[in-house]
Amino acid sequence: MNSLGNVLKKSQIFKGLESGDLDMVMPLFHERILHTGDVLTASGDSAQFFFLLGKGTLLLAMDGGKAVVLDSAGDFAAMELMSREGVYTTSVTALEDGVAWAVPREAFFDFIRQDTPAAAEIMAAWQIFLDAKAGFAKVIADIDAPVIS
């Protein structure tokens, strides 16, 4: 089964975390069932959530016509791939039925802004993931974004 715990352990971003850190991260995620054609985010909207893919395929359509397809359990649609300064720059569409876990953007940023080994591990893994999946999108634009109230 693709439970959240299993997906986090498979995820290139989160698999390096200690079990105690995973226990802290897991409550941030909320399951979202995907149906083919569902639009999860629209470019220009306030960025509220990032998405961890459990099952299915997501099309991330970026401003300017570029796109990324995420189709592996544990792929993470977040940060530069999704938003800039608190606004979505990417429209996410489900290309098939599946499941994703939504994590509030601010809660995720609060976690990775901490001066902890877990936060450093996530950021290092994120850079590797981004290099592999979408090196062209590697612009540090959202990490110091102001807090959206």
Place this chain on the structure above:
Amino acid sequence: MYGLEAINANNGWAISAVGITIVFSGLVSLSLLISQLHKAVDLFENPHKIKAWFAGKPDAKVSESPVMVLREDQKEVVRQYALLARTMDDHFSLPRLLHLARVSGLKDPCAHLNLLLKSGIVTPDGEGYFCWDENQFNQTISY
């Protein structure tokens, strides 16, 4: 004995040539070293890149993707997608292709776009755009 005569008599020209060569080689080596210094600094600032080297290379890409077996109705939609793709550049925008499929009234555009991706007919170019693999398309349609 003075001047050029003395230089000739004591192998002065050869010694000068060797000296110049040594100095020039040293300067070239130094400039090459300095020109590559940014890579060492980059590794120092991003140690995860070193980790990535040892993380193992991704599986070698198979020379030919396996052909996905499609139903006749799926093949028909894929052919319609092919017509749309031919109106676009070699490296095209995937969201644009999906938009064209929607406005053209293609059946289940999202599901069939996913089929194109899974069958290897549409592949990412690594720069955010996608390519249409004509060989894979022909094999899939004729299978």
